[in-house]
Amino acid sequence: MATTSAPTVLISGAGIAGxxxxxxLARHGFRPTVVERAAGLRSSGSPVDVRGPAVPVAERMGVLPGLREAATRVSALSFVDAAGRQVGRVDLGALRRAAGRREVEVTRADLARILHDAGRDTAEYLFGDTVTALRQDPDGVDVDFAHAAPRRFDLVVGADGLHSTTRRLAFGPEAEFVEHLGLYVATLPLGGPAERATEVVLHNAPGRMVSVHPVRGEALAAFVFRHPGVAGPDLRDTGLHRRLLTEAYRGGGWRIPELLDRVRGAEDLWFDAVSRVRIDRWSNGRIGLLGDAASSVSLFGDGSTLAMAGAHTLAEELAAAPGDPVAAFARYRARHRALVDPRQGGVATAAALLVPATRAGIAARNAATRLWPAAAALSWLRATAAGAGRPSAR
Incomplete structure (x- = not known):
């Protein structure tokens, strides 16, 4: 390492992974600094699941009781037709008990806040800033920031999401690694409670899905629709996003006309492509990638769970070989790919179930909600419809 004191690590992104x-890292004797473009922890976010390999990580951090306290309390998914009549239903409580699962659903904002609070006294946080340049040599990485003075770190980790600045600076343009999967997703807070306080309500038309999630007292609308990739849609171009949504959902039933009216006047509409990150290597010398920056599986793939599990694995490997980060990054990738690869491979199936392309597909899916074994229903339904999360955009 560049110094004989505790190794310094810059983490770009104060989301779940970061x-x-x-x-x-702090528990293993490193000195972490987290830089986040936003001015503070984000106050909005769709529901996400902490499940599987993330549960023991949360337990060891001592945050599981706080997560359960912040849980959304969703107990069912209801599928409705254009007139609002129920055409399918999944009792999530019964499925959880049948599967013996211990997962918890929370908003992404609550999860990030609880994780931040657990370690805020042992890490430095730089909000309202971002990395602008990275220059590495065999002993460390020199980092330029948009606002803070340049600094040198032993390691840099990009945990800055699907549109990672770290990945662009250290590995190459986003277009080389991010694959559009033929869908777009948007979310919009509705500013009041949902009609059904413990149920997610979903409506499908061919190639389109819209849902209302009760979250925690404030309903959240989510739109997922099939659409070819739009060349370089600007993440800040809300006008373009409104037009795409309006065109995709024009003439729809259920609550779609009302929700489109809200979209037209929304100040906090979030919109992005459903994408998958494929990159052969997750590290370049002393610079590594974590979470969606390395292996996004978009809203269909347990992103928060994988982010927590991957962060724990990376910290373990860096601690096991503090003098050889290249080897540590390689071992982290080998271990974590065993969790990531199956999720990335299942995206097409999940998309077909959540957003069937035909009326026949919708009817078959609705019928299947009454027939699927508990494990299968829980596996895809909770990870997709109830847990659609926001990838980070930097």
């Missing part, structure tokens, strides 16, 4: 990594 806050978890900062916690565990």
């Amino acid at each position: 806050t978890t990594l900062a916690y565990w």
Whole structure:
């Protein structure tokens, strides 16, 4: 390492992956610094699941009780037709008990806040800033920031999401690694409670899905629709996003006309492509990638769970070989790919179930909600419809 004192690590991104990594690196004797473009922890976010390999990580961090306290309390998914009549239903409570699962659903904002609070006293946080340049040599990485003075770190980890600045600076243009999967997703807070306080309500038309999630007292609308890739849609071009949504959902039933009216006047509409990141290597010398920056599986793939599990694994490997980060990054990738690869491979199937392309497909899916075994229903339904999350955009 560049110094004989505790190794310094810059983490770009204060989301799920970045806050978890900062916690565990500090526990292993590193000095983590987290830089986040936003002015503070984000106050909005769709529901996400903490499940499987993330549960023991949360337990060891001591945050599981807080997560359960912040849980959304969703107990069912209801599928409705254009007139609002129920055409399918999944009792999530019964499925959880049948499957013996311990997962918890929380908003992404609550999860990030709880993880940040667990380790905020052992990490430095730089909000309202971002990395602008990275220059590495065999002993460390020199980092330029948009606002802070340049600094040198032993390691840099990009945990800055699907549109990672770290990945662009250290590995190449986004277009080389991000694959559009033929869908777009948008979310919009509705500013009041949902009609059904414990149920997610979903409506499909061919190639389109819209849902209303009760979250925690404030309903959230989510739109997922099939659409060819639009060349370089600007993440800040809300006008373009409104037009795409209006065109895709024009003439729809159920609550779609009302929701489109809200979209037209929305100040906090979030919109992005459903995408998958494929990159052969997750590290370049002393610079590594974590979470969606390395292996996004978009809203269909347990993103928060994988982010927490991957952060814990990366911290373990860096601690096991503090003098050889290249080897540590390689071992982290080998271990974590065993969790990531199956999720990335299942995206097409999940998309077909959540957003069937035909009326026949919708009817078959609705009928299947009454027939699927518990494990299968829980596996895809909770990870997709109830847990659609926001990838980070930097």
